[in-house]
Amino acid sequence: MIRLLIAASGTGGHVFPALAVAKKLPNYDVHWLGTSNRLEQSLVNDLYPLHTIPVEGFQTRSILKNIKILFRLLQSVFWIRKLLKEKKIDVIFTTGGYISGAVTLAAYILGIPVILHESNYIPGKTTKLLSYFCHVTALGFKETEKYLPWATTTYLGTPIREQFSISQYLDLNIPEKAFLIIVIGGSQGAVSINNLVRQCALDWINSGAYVVHLTGNNDTKVKTINHTQYITLPFHSNMAALLQRANLAISRAGSGTLAELAATHTPAILIPYPFAAENHQFYNADFFVKAKAAYCYEQKKLTREQLKIAVLDLIKDPTKLKRNGI
Template sequence: MKIVVSGGGTGGHIYPALALIRTIKEKHPETSFLYIGTEKGLESKLVTRENIPFQAIDITGFKRAVSVENVKTVLRFLKGVRECKKMLRTFNPDAVIGTGGYVCGPVVYAAAKLGIPTVVHEQNSVPGLTNKFLSKYVDKVAVCFEEAASFFPKEKVVLTGNPRASEVVNATPSGVIEGFGLSAAKKTVLIFGGSRGARPINEAVVKAIPLLAKRDYQVLYITGEIHFDKVQQDIKAAGAPGNVAVAPFIHNMPQALVESDLVVSRAGATTLAELTALGIPSILIPSPYVTNNHQEKNARSLTEHGAAVKISEQDLSAETLIEQLDGILMKEEELQKMKKAAVGLGIKDASDRLHQLMMKLANSRS
């Protein structure tokens, strides 16, 4: 069996794709994969690290305002469709899945036009432009939030959840925290701003360093590669306390998560799938720069159940961050209450659900 996977731009689109690939490989070792992405996207690094065959196309996303650049995007899309048709004819897949990001547009559209069974996987509660467009052409739309179903043709929607949840649920402690010079005996906060980092979170954390230095808990902060040097310099200037460790990126995120007592992050769908799979309380800072403010709606699925608290970006400061950290980590009853609420919110068999959907479609072609 042969399957083409496409998804790019951010880890939120790529990690579910990789989790699905691992599940299918485990159950069907003979399956061949081709991943189509962009060279500029994070997928070019993450996918090749997994030794998955990778091919790139040149494509950009649409600007929401009227722009000459959108005309160029249409031309790139049409060129991308032609290139993808050639790749698909050569590889001859049994099914194609897009997990989000504008790169999926020409890949999945080309596959649908060639009569290859197609799926798009929507991780968020509010879908992006690419998946809305592709939903008209694909065979099935896999969703993670029931709220997303209303945006797609009813007969195509299947609730699968996020494959990343199935993958992280089996994670076990492996000394990741100690590897960064922190103590396994202390309560640990893992802070990250997504695969590319987030400047407002960086600024709040740096300003909070003098206060964090006085706390009994410790912090592992993942800055994002483009912010790392600046944050590291700022933290050194603030005294570089021993209970705060920083890193630009972490590849073994499931192990870091399972060793953490609390997470501070954006409200990306894949992150929330990981948190609920592991039952980890969180402080969520939704990004206001995403399509239709979908992170705000994603966060609501946790905050309404008591599994998380929210700080809006405009209210984020060193003081508000410390207030929330103290309110959870220094009150054991609150911490345990949030852990209990987080457990069970995710769909833990998401990989199996999506795998079964892909197999059904692929077998329909043979």
């Protein structure tokens, strides 16, 4: 039996594709490497042995804080090296992020092959560096290979959960023929999008639409609107059912979400997270716009009036989505 260590932590964009891969390998002995208090704690802990390390990204200007982060990273490399030897790991799969640095270095020391998956159109600094040490770098977008000329790459796409390929039942009270808008801020929510949507939602509802608004857990204004056609939830456990039913999604442009939108052929208005590393969400969204699969608005330029009118236009004439190839 092949012994596989999956290193994926933090957001749904890292964890969900890794879970999709793991579930396709029932005959593998799978262990999982993550961090404390992140998404993998609730999604992975009951499925695979979960090992955690205290690493974080270098995202602070404090020199002292960065020294502490570097020290923890070096500690983690030695701890992971011990784990790899104890569990006799044969191969490692990682979806990037700061956790991938420690595991890739530990694996390189021991000569264990690492498969790194880069799901974004523009690879991050971590991917650019670590791809030197990886057996292969799998890509979510074929065009990404031009940014990694020194790496061995293969175009894979972004793995999605199996439920997205099977017709799902949506357990929400929404009429069959109603125009359904879903609002997705990513696995952590998006307060800025939430605020914009709340300013527009009643106009859309008055035009006959239903709105399912996934706010995340960090929004203090979730009870601002009280209407039977407006359903607010921190998250929904069956995203496949929501996307299959939706007429339109308003969403961030994380690679995992885009892969799910593509799988369900859901038209979208994309509002990329403006502070994403390398501005990668904008380039993800731009690829979908060029493929005529979505519209894109930059957050800093998007006004309430623009968003309201753009969605009303699609509610009143849904054929415009088809004319744009969505």
